[in-house]
Amino acid sequence: MKYYNFLFIILLGITLINCGDTKNVENSIFTFDNSSFKPQFLSDDALSLSILNPSNKEIDSIIYFVNDKKVGAKNGNIKLNFALKEQKLGYQYLKAIVYFEGKNSEATERVELVSNVVPKLLKYKIINTFPHDTASFTEGFEFHNDTLCESTGQYGKSYFRKYDYKTGKIFKQINLDAKYFGEGITFVNGKLFLLTYKEKTGFVYDAKTLKLEKTFTYDKDIEGWGMTNDGTYIYQTDGTEKIWKMDPKNQKMIEYINVYSGSSKIKSINELELINGKIYTNVWQKDAIAVVNPLSGAVEGILDMSALKKLVKNANADVLNGIAYNPKTKTIFVTGKNWDKMFEITVSE
Structure with missing residues (x-):
């Protein structure tokens, strides 16, 4: 107990x-x-x-x-x-x-x-530390063909970019109109999907050229937060305990799961990453990552990331947010809003 x-x-x-x-x-x-x-x-x-x-x-x-x-x-x-x-x-x-x-x-x-699963306390090991742009209010964080892509929030400052995570060199950056607050991103079926916070508007770009192909309106009255995908469907959050499942072909919501740790809901599920069949998610304003079963919504593991924040030197650093799995190295990259560092880690029980 x-x-x-x-x-x-x-x-x-x-x-x-x-x-x-x-x-x-x-x-x-x-x-x-x-x-x-x-x-x-x-x-x-x-x-x-x-x-x-x-x-x-x-x-x-x-x-x-x-x-x-x-x-x-x-x-x-x-x-x-x-x-x-x-x-x-x-x-x-x-x-x-x-x-x-x-x-x-x-x-x-x-x-x-409610869940009958007792979450395991997972361990992590820092493999590498890389620079992170302190001006990036990180919302989405995902690898595409071994290249890191990041989206950011805040009105008038939202963008997404592809860059070399080792050096910080920007390959391409797309700035959003000032009326949009950028949120999560994910790559699926040759497309890049991007959400906005309260505007109920999503964008679809060509994954290679980053050329805008279409916009869409959410078919549910929800906010846009984090995104990930399983190769067929997109999973996205709305700031509650829900993780929605969306069909990228028509951008329609199919269903959702509620995230529970034991007998309690976990609110403010944020940035997502699907890793080896499990959803890793930031919990907004908490220095922790929850590992969620995408079928039931049960939290099966918890990563206490509070020690990472102590390694961040930027005085204006905000909350932990950003989980990107690199399938080439089989490692996980984590960062936070306005952090001066991103960390490459491995996870074990």
Whole structure:
């Protein structure tokens, strides 16, 4: 327990969820029987779904849904057991359509599914230290063909550039219009995608020439933060506990996961990098990197990076932000906003 609490101290960005925070939407005829519901469920648990019938209506059948997906049907008011092992973490929205006396009525409820994974405290080793432009308010950080690309934020100062990380020599830089606050970037299918903060606008560039090909509007009412990809889909953050999955072909959101460390959500998930099937992410304003399972949202590992900040000499250095994996060297590069250094590291348990 002490070890687990120590990991929570590292990730102080975690917001605890109050026990008993279930929401019962009132229904004039039927409600879910939540007497067996726990404040929080684990993936090994199962839900016992049944309906309270205070008016003693004659129930013909009930169809049950979890997150708008039909999970079963029962004649009369017979319980349905539903295993949670395949569900993503976060709130599970329950619905029952009750058929009775030639009519039907809905009952709704929600329960929270949290992680049963105890995150491992990971180690890192500094391999090299390289210069970093102190004027760069780092937002996106990613390698493309062994060349580092970085995007920056702040209105009137946002740009992205390709450069030699060993010397700092800039190969090409594209400045954004002053009305945009630049955010995360990622390369996929020969394109460079770039997000903006509150403008709900994204850009698509040719990965080689950096020529602008199109702009797009977010199809969800969210902010733009970090980005990464798995070669097929883009993953992006919005400043909450969510990591969205987006189809780069049409820029439409497909789904999202909620990031949990144990029983707590982690808010302010920021810059992302997919490394060996896991998502490495900065937590905004925290000197830590969380390693997240992209299927469930569970934090599986934590890197305490607080020692790196002590090696940064720039007095105006801001928060840790920037994770770039170099597949050629199989090492990870990390930096921060306005840092004077970037660090090449390896990670182990």
